[in-house]
Amino acid sequence: MGSPRIIMKLIVAGVHVEPGDVRVIELKHHRRPLLPAFEPGSHVDVHLPIGKVRQYSLCGDPEDLSRYTIAVKRENGGRGGSAWIHDQLTPGAELPVTAPRNHFPLKESDGPVLLLAGGIGITPIFAMARALWRQGKPFELHYFARSRSLAPLLGALEKTISSENLRLHLDDQVETRQDLEELLSTRPSGAQLYYCGPPGFMAAVALASEDWPDGTVNFEAFQPLVQDDTPPEPFMIVLRNGAVVSVPADKSALSAIRAAGVLLMASCENGVCGTCECGYLEGQPIHRDAVLPSNARSHRFIPCVSRATGVLKLDL
Incomplete structure (x- = not known):
């Protein structure tokens, strides 16, 4: 079962323009001098006042924890989050931001x-x-x-x-x-x-x-890599307690799991952030996410976008 993530209320300390229609945003805590540590490759979820949650990579210095720095490109064909940041966000504004997490870490390696x-x-x-x-x-x-x-x-x-x-x-x-x-x-x-x-x-x-x-x-x-044009088919999910959850063709596994009373946290609901990641024990999933590494696809599942053939037993 997913657990709530720490959310901090951060202040926009600065905004400046970068080439490529990009805004760089600096975020600070209004009381604490240092923010939670992060590693290269980490991202945060930014909760916007328009009811949207967006994930942005931290591009600042991991050794400078006085601030978080994100860069947001305006996507005119997007879902409205970047446009709001470009048009509405100003210094002094307050934004709820999650503690960093990392699905893209640097590995220990002796090679280049x-x-x-x-x-x-x-x-x-x-x-x-x-x-x-x-x-x-x-x-x-x-x-x-x-x-x-x-x-x-x-x-x-x-x-x-x-x-x-x-x-x-x-x-x-x-x-x-x-x-x-x-x-x-x-x-x-x-x-x-x-x-x-x-x-x-x-x-x-x-x-x-x-x-x-x-x-x-x-x-x-930033988006799922695989564009699968195959019409979705209904399938079944079995939970650890034996409960059977039906996933209709027009619904996501995430929505079906939630409707069955299972609290599972989610953020992007687009298969790129990994917030709703869970394990699976048996079955044949159809992976449609862009976050799981190949060596995790034999036992992990992203229910906001991925589906399955027949019956999938989840570790939930």
């Missing part, structure tokens, strides 16, 4: 680290690059954008890490372009890959890295 970011996907990658630079570990950050004028956080990034560790790939500069398939065709010994960006970029990196060994490719997505 390859960081790939596409546009606003630089947000979790920036924190990783900062940590690796500080630790003196070998890494390369490849930043893909249409142009310098559309690359958020690039100025801060260039001031933080060495130019020897940063590779820019700009569509408007032929000399900087590099094909992803060429870049990822050879894996350096012991290398780990981390990547984040918009759906097209994510799909291209996934394809280019499909021959890398299991456990060496790590990613965070």
Whole structure:
């Protein structure tokens, strides 16, 4: 069963504009000098006054706990959260924000680290690059954008890490372009890959890295990667106490579980944040999320978007 997450009331200490129609928001606690610690790759849930909850990666310095820094790109075709932040959020406003959690952690590794970011996907990658630079570990950050004028956080990034560790790939500069398939065709010994960006970029990196060994490719997505056009079919869920829950074709497993009286926390309800993650004991799930690593799909389940064939026994 899900448990409530700590929610803090934070004050917007600053807002500034970045290239690519991005707003950088600094959040502080109005009483406490230090916020809960976070690791590179962590995100927070931001509860907006319009009743929406959005997940944003922490792109600030994990060693500076006086503030949390998030970067929000305006998505005109989105669900309204980013537009409200861009149009309405001002310094001094108060926002409920959850304590950080991390589905995209840096792993302990002796080999080099390859960081790939596409546009606003630089947000979790920036924190990783900062940590690796500080630790003196070998890494390369490849930043893909249409142009310098559309690359958020690039100025801060260039001031933080060495130019020897940063590779820019700009569509408007032929000399900087590099094909992803060429870049990822050879894996350096012991290398780990981390990547984040918009759906097209994510799909291209996934394809280019499909021959890398299991456990060496790590990613965070802002949207589910798999667009399954197969019409949903009804299925059954069995809980630990033996209760049987019917999931109609037009309802999510999450909504059916909640209707059966099980308290299961959720946030994005889009398969990218992992808040509603639970275990499964038997059955054949149809994974439609963008958060579970491949080695977790044999026993973990994201009920807000994923479904199943026949009967699925959950560890709830």
